[in-house]
Amino acid sequence: xxxxxxxxxxxxxxxxxxxxxxxxxxxxxxxxxxxxxxxxxxxxxxxxxxxxxxxxxxxxxxxxxxxxxxxxxxxxxxxxxxxxxxxxxxxxxxxxxxxxxxxxxxxxxxxxxxxxxxxxxxxxxxxxxxxxxxxxxxxxxxxxxxxxxxxxxxxxxxxxxxxxxxxxxxxxxxxxxxxxxxxxxxxxxxxxxxxxxxxxxxxxxxxxxxxxxxxxxxxxxxxxxxxxxxxxxxxxxxxxxxxxxxxxxxxxxxxxxxxxxxxxxxxxxxxxxxxxxxxxxxxxxxxxxxxxxxxxxxxxxxxxxxxxxxxxxxxxxxxx
Amino acid sequence: xxxxxxxxxxxxxxxxxxxxxxxxxxxxxxxxxxxxxxxxxxxxxxxxxxxxxxxxxxxxxxxxxxxxxxxxxxxxxxxxxxxxxxxxxxxxxxxxxxxxxxxxxxxxxxxxxxxxxxxxxxxxxxxxxxxxxxxxxxxxxxxxxxxxxxxxxxxxxxxxxxxxxxxxxxxxxxxxxxxxxxxxxxxxxxxxxxxxxxxxxxxxxxxxxxxxxxxxxxxxxxxxxxxxxxxxxxxxxxxxxxxxxxxxxxxxxxxxxxxxxxxxxxxxxxxxxxxxxxxxxxxxxxxxxxxxxxxxxxxxxxxxxxxxxxxxxxxxxxxxxxxxxxxxxxxxxxxxxxxxxxxxxxxxxxxxxxxxxxxxxxxxxxxxxxxxxxxxxxxxxxxxxxxxxxxxxxxxxxxxxx
Numbered sequence: 006x007x008x009x010x011x012x013x014x015x016x017x018x019x020x021x022x023x024x025x026x027x028x029x030x031x032x033x034x035x036x037x038x039x040x041x042x043x044x045x046x047x048x049x050x051x052x053x054x055x056x057x058x059x060x061x062x063x064x065x066x067x068x069x070x071x072x073x074x075x076x077x078x079x080x081x082x083x084x085x086x087x088x089x090x091x092x093x094x095x096x097x098x099x100x101x102x103x104x105x106x107x108x109x110x111x112x113x114x115x116x117x118x119x120x121x122x123x124x125x126x127x128x129x130x131x132x133x134x135x136x137x138x139x140x141x142x143x144x145x146x147x148x149x150x151x152x153x154x155x156x157x158x159x160x161x162x163x164x165x166x167x168x169x170x171x172x173x174x175x176x177x178x179x180x181x182x183x184x185x186x187x188x189x190x191x192x193x194x195x196x197x198x199x200x201x202x203x204x205x206x207x208x209x210x211x212x213x214x215x216x217x218x219x220x221x222x223x224x225x226x227x228x229x230x231x232x233x234x235x236x237x238x239x240x241x242x243x244x245x246x247x248x249x250x251x252x253x254x255x256x257x258x259x260x261x262x263x264x265x266x267x268x269x270x271x272x273x274x275x276x277x278x279x280x281x282x283x284x285x286x287x288x289x290x291x292x293x294x295x296x297x298x299x300x301x302x303x304x305x306x307x308x309x310x311x312x313x314x315x316x317x318x319x320x321x322x323x324x325x
Numbered sequence: 326x327x328x329x330x331x332x333x334x335x336x337x338x339x340x341x342x343x344x345x346x347x348x349x350x351x352x353x354x355x356x357x358x359x360x361x362x363x364x365x366x367x368x369x370x371x372x373x374x375x376x377x378x379x380x381x382x383x384x385x386x387x388x389x390x391x392x393x394x395x396x397x398x399x400x401x402x403x404x405x406x407x408x409x410x411x412x413x414x415x416x417x418x419x420x421x422x423x424x425x426x427x428x429x430x431x432x433x434x435x436x437x438x439x440x441x442x443x444x445x446x447x448x449x450x451x452x453x454x455x456x457x458x459x460x461x462x463x464x465x466x467x468x469x470x471x472x473x474x475x476x477x478x479x480x481x482x483x484x485x486x487x488x489x490x491x492x493x494x495x496x497x498x499x500x501x502x503x504x505x506x507x508x509x510x511x512x513x514x515x516x517x518x519x520x521x522x523x524x525x526x527x528x529x530x531x532x533x534x535x536x537x538x539x540x541x542x543x544x545x546x547x548x549x550x551x552x553x554x555x556x557x558x559x560x561x562x563x564x565x566x567x568x569x570x571x572x573x574x575x576x577x578x579x580x581x582x583x584x585x586x587x588x589x590x591x592x593x594x595x596x597x598x599x600x601x602x603x604x605x606x607x608x609x610x611x612x613x614x615x616x617x618x619x620x621x622x623x624x625x626x627x628x629x630x631x632x633x634x635x636x637x638x639x640x641x642x643x644x645x646x647x648x649x650x651x652x653x654x655x656x657x658x659x660x661x662x663x664x665x666x667x668x669x670x671x672x673x674x675x676x677x678x679x680x681x682x683x684x685x686x687x688x689x690x691x692x693x694x695x696x697x698x699x700x701x702x703x704x705x706x707x708x709x710x711x712x713x714x715x716x717x718x719x720x721x722x723x724x725x726x727x
Binding site: 133 | 383
């Protein structure tokens with residue numbers, strides 16, 4: 006691809022992304038927002054699991070902490086919604102680093118179990134009495150959606166709260182994807198992958214195992230936490246029931262469906278966990294999870310390396 | 326918003342004109358209502374941890390199917406669109422928005438769960454879409470001033486507290502009352518109802534104790550309550566703790582008159598673990614006819630219910646209380662639709678729903694009715710008490726509540 010066509014396609018892509026929310030109704034914009042939020046969360050988990058080779062079944066907990074951090078700062082301190090996003094990321098980064106220490110000692114399945122404990126405990130901890138004043142306990146917290154700063158109408162559709170939020174999420178998302186791409190395709194990324202594949206060799210080559218592993222955990226948690234904070238803004242209500250332990254598993258499903266170790270795969274994973282449960286519900290009210298499971302199995306069979314596995318194969322075939 | 330409505334109405338008028346004959350634009354309709362059909366939206370957890378509650382939605386879908394088989398209401402079929410939310414509040418919001426913005430339902434009905442409904446509470450009121458007969462026991466749905474489009478249905482915990490207080494004032498006017506309740510909104514509602522109904526006699530409550538749902542036992546609370554010298558014990562706890570409390574009272578040799586709220590009135594789930602002998606004499610409350618109670622075996626309403634259940638939900642467990650509760654709720658909304666007649670605007674639906682005068686439904690217990698008003702968004706507030714005789718709950722026959 007020449008530089009010109011690359012720039013041109015980038016431009017077309019940017020215009021399409023800006024026009025998209027004005028082409029569909031508000032409700033669809035809300036769904037697209039959820040997809041983008043899940044994509045960020047899944048990217049976070051993919052950094053840890055796909056690139057770092059560490060399985061986490063507890064990322065729903067970071068998602069919840071991010072959401073609660075944002076919501077509490079808004080309701081208690083009246084802080085600007087946007088300002089809470091980096092703070093949520095920072096809080097989750099620190100939590101992730103703390104979680105990273107046991108991860109140094111626990112490998113594979115044991116780490117999966119340890120993180121799963123976190124996922125199970127979170128909904129209950131959120132109901133804990135001494136912090137009820139801040140968390141709202143079982144009742145949760147109701148938020149105001151951020152208002153669009155100006156009025157605008159394109160294609161007969163006004164810049165509603167959902168459409169405004171779409172742009173906020175899009176900008177945050179592009180920024181985070183760009184950082185992840187730069188980080189993972191460089192020195193740090195090679196170190197993370199080296200630790201996954203050959204920890205002993207990586208250590209012998211001078212990679213600081215402790216530092217890289219804990220930092221990966223922290224970064225991964227920060228991404229998921231920012232996604233959680235965005236979800237609090239998009240839904241404008243959070244409660245312990247919003248973050249069941251199943252959420253953590255959903256995120257892992259998203260990582261695997263999209264493609265382990267693939268950055269754009271996160272978007273396909275997000276589309277899957279957002280829309281396939283809706284489709285399953287349309288097919289059967291009695292056993293929606295059985296339908297969901299069947300679809301997951303079919304996908305695992307058809308695309309063993311995730312959606313990005315197929316995409317990459319297709320690209321390769323076209324090149325040769 | 327106004328502009329939006331204006332645009333919408335001009336659009337509707339234009340569509341009606343282009344469609345020409347056959348469209349009666351004299352009829353006052355809002356989105357979701359036509360001459361042939363009324364579209365109603367609902368969310369239920371058909372998947373996930375709380376999927377047992379899905380029985381409510383299945384019962385409602387089946388009841389509307391029966392109505393449609395019988396010709397509909399005022400000549401209109403009911404199109405009941407029920408979606409799975411897995412009891413996850415963000416999913417509930419997504420599905421409610423889909424129902425209102427895309428499926429374009431006339432109103433939402435019997436959306437299930439306190440947290441899921443909390444997630445859409447503000448949204449539906451901003452959209453001015455009726456949010457009727459939500460299937461949860463919280464008292465916050467009865468707030469017509471701040472949320473004029475949302476209405477509860479089943480007796481809430483506040484009403485249940487009132488019922489207990491009335492019964493105690495009648496049977497033991499000089500009682501000393503001890504209350505054990507879960508430290509959350511449901512428990513606090515129960516206590517608030519008790520205090521409200523006792524009024525200037527609220528000093529009858531001599532001791533209150535709370536527990537957290539994470540506590541291992543309520544033993545120490547029971548010891549404290551016993552030492553208060555109370556002769557009435559109100560047990561407002563979750564099933565596990567209710568069983569512990571009844572058992573502990575027996576172990577302590579404390580024999581007050583015991584009241585346990587409906588949440589924890591399951592014989593298998595509470596009274597058996599507590600010990601059936603320890604549970605003899607415990608009083609609880611009820612508002613509908615229990616399908617497993619032999620006294621209703623030949624009751625016409627229950628025969629009709631049994632026949633309906635067999636025909637429309639084959640294979641359903643007839644003792645599942647969720648089915649009958651969902652069935653009666655669907656009957657309530659069918660009454661509202663019928664009364665609304667041909668004036669199917671959202672405002673009129675809300676007006677009719679908030680002016681139900683002493684509606685008797687045959688599957689409710691005798692004396693229990695549905696009653697609402699512009700300032701009363703708690704449709705069912707009456708209950709009967711039942712005493713456990715060691716085998717089953719025996720209704721005491723008298724109705725309490727407002």
